[in-house]
Amino acid sequence: MSLIDLANPTRFLKLAARLLPWFVAATLVAFACGLVLTMLAPDDYQQGATVKIMFIHVPNAWLSMLVWALMSVAALGTLVWRHPLADVAGKCAAPLGAAFTFLALVTGSLWGRPMWGTYWVWDARLTSVLVLFLMYLGVIALWRTVEDPSRAARAAAILTLVGAINLPIIKFSVDWWNTLHQPTSVFRVGGPSIDSSILVPLLVMAIAFALLFITLHIAAMRNEILRRRVRTLRLLAAQAAQVADTRAGARA
Amino acid sequence: MSLGPHADFIVAAYAAAVGVVALLVIWVIADYRRQRRALADLEARGGRGIATGAPTT
Numbered sequence: 001m002s003l004i005d006l007a008n009p010t011r012f013l014k015l016a017a018r019l020l021p022w023f024v025a026a027t028l029v030a031f032a033c034g035l036v037l038t039m040l041a042p043d044d045y046q047q048g049a050t051v052k053i054m055f056i057h058v059p060n061a062w063l064s065m066l067v068w069a070l071m072s073v074a075a076l077g078t079l080v081w082r083h084p085l086a087d088v089a090g091k092c093a094a095p096l097g098a099a100f101t102f103l104a105l106v107t108g109s110l111w112g113r114p115m116w117g118t119y120w121v122w123d124a125r126l127t128s129v130l131v132l133f134l135m136y137l138g139v140i141a142l143w144r145t146v147e148d149p150s151r152a153a154r155a156a157a158i159l160t161l162v163g164a165i166n167l168p169i170i171k172f173s174v175d176w177w178n179t180l181h182q183p184t185s186v187f188r189v190g191g192p193s194i195d196s197s198i199l200v201p202l203l204v205m206a207i208a209f210a211l212l213f214i215t216l217h218i219a220a221m222r223n224e225i226l227r228r229r230v231r232t233l234r235l236l237a238a239q240a241a242q243v244a245d246t247r248a249g250a251r252a
Numbered sequence: 253m254s255l256g257p258h259a260d261f262i263v264a265a266y267a268a269a270v271g272v273v274a275l276l277v278i279w280v281i282a283d284y285r286r287q288r289r290a291l292a293d294l295e296a297r298g299g300r301g302i303a304t305g306a307p308t309t
Binding site for chain 1: 254255256257258259261262264265266268269272273275276277279280281283284287288290291294295297298
C-alpha cells in the first residue's frame with residue numbers, strides 16, 4: 001500500500017482498525033520489558049538510584065523533538081503535496097508532543113534537584129526545550145482558534161516549519177553553550193558513553209514510548225477523521241434545514 | 253530494590269509519567285466514543301432529517 005492509497009480516509013480507518021490492536025499489544029509488552037529492565041538496572045556510581053529517572057526522561061526528550069520533526073514533514077505534506085491526511089497527522093501529533101515535552105521538563109527538573117541542587121536553570125538546553133513546549137501549545141491553540149480545518153492546517157503548518165528551527169538549537173545547545181545539562185551520551189561520534197547495563201533498559205524504554213506515540217497517534221488520527229465526518233454531516237444537516245425553511249417561506 | 257535517599261524524586265518522576273500517559277489514553281478513548289456517538293446520532297437522524305431536508309436540531 002502506497003502513501004497515496006492512505007490518502008483515502010476510509011482506507012486509513014480500515015488500516016487503523018487492523019493495526020491498533022497489534023500496536024497496543026506491542027506497547028504493553030515493550031513497557032513490561034522496559035520496566036523490568038529498569039528495576040534490574042544497577043545504580044550509577046555517581047548518581048545512585050536517581051539514574052532511573054533517565055529511563056523516562058530521555059525517551060520523552062527524544063520524542064519531544066521527533067514528534068516536532070514528524071509534524072514538520074506533515075506540514076510539508078500540507079503545504080507542498082496537499083496530502084489529505086497530512087494536516088490530520090500534524091494536528092493529532094501536537095498534543096502528544098506537548099505531553100512528551102511536558103514530561104521531559106518535569107522529569108528533568110525532578111532529576112536536576114538532587115543532582116544539580118536546583119529544579120531549574122535558564123540555560124540553553126532547558127530554555128530551548130521550554131520554548132518547544134510553548135510552541136506545541138501555540139500550534140494546539142491555533143488549531144482550536146481557526147474553525148475551518150483547511151485554513152487552520154495552513155497556518156499551523158507554517159508555524160510548525162518556523163518552529164523546526166528550534167530542533168537543531170535544542171540538539172546542539174549542549175555543544176554551543178556552557179550549560180549544566182550533560183552533553184550527548186547516546187547518539188554521538190565514537191558510540192554511546194553509557195554502560196550497556198544502563199543503555200539497554202534506556203533503549204527498551206525508548207522503544208516503548210515510541211510505540212506508545214505511534215499507537216496514540218493512529219488512534220487520535222482515526223478520531224480526527226470521524227470528527228471531520230461529524231462536522232460535514234452537521235453542515236449538510238444545517239444546509240438541508242435552511243433549504244427547507246426557504247421553501248416553507250416561499251409557500252407561505 | 254532500594255531507591256536511596258532521593259526516592260521521593262524518583263517516585264514523583266514515575267508518577268508524573270504514569271499520570272500523563274493515563275490522561276492521554278483516557279483522552280483518546282473518550283474522544284473516540286464521543287465521535288462514534290455523534291456520528292451514530294447524525295446517521296440515525298439522517299433518514300428523517302438530513303436526507304429529507306427537515307430541521308435536525
